[in-house]
Amino acid sequence: MKVTEAHNKRVAEMKFFSVYPHYVTKVEKKGRTIAELHEVINWLTGFDDEKIQELIDRKVTFETFFNEATLHPNAHLIKGVICGYRIEEIHNELTRKARYLDKLIEELARGRKMEKILRKEKS
Template sequence: MTPKTTRDRIAQMNFASVYPLYVNKVEKKGRTEAELQEVITWLTGFTKAQIKKHIAAGTTFEEFFKQAKLNPNASQITGLICGYRVEDIEDRLTQEVRYLDKLVDELARGKKMESILRS
């Protein structure tokens, strides 16, 4: 059996298992789940109902981002996440997941929504 790469682990990770961690992270910092959903909607194009369906279905990150319509301004998301510059990540899926991680971090850090949504 070959060892799984980071990309493989990310691809098979269940969005529903990570979503509550995102909610917890932003709520601990005084932000709301509604704001989190707004950020996810901005990045992926999913409605609140579609996000809930992905959670209920146990969608993997690979399927989640395969079905997403990534915001054209997503490339404006830059900076470090997990020790990597998001703009330099070559694997598309890994970069998209790290975009989401970066937006969640910005939300939790109290950045203004206009800044997070690259408006």
């Protein structure tokens, strides 16, 4: 699928606090924990549990969420299809970051090992 400007705007305006409970449900339904979910979010964004809760309480948009994040240097290693979009083909930086998060959470829910989810450069 092709990412449109309308789609990019919708992603930017989505509220993190409204999506977060869906992340929790998705991973817990598959036997994973909130601690593992937070580990994935921390790896991608640099946010600790306290900061995640603060962002939820502030009801920030995904645009603010990722503007405050320090993206992991290996985030570019996240590839594949999520929500019908090939991550490598998403040119809008914010939408690509949101899809990185979606992809990591999907992998967590599917039971992928944490060391695989938290990408490392190949030597």
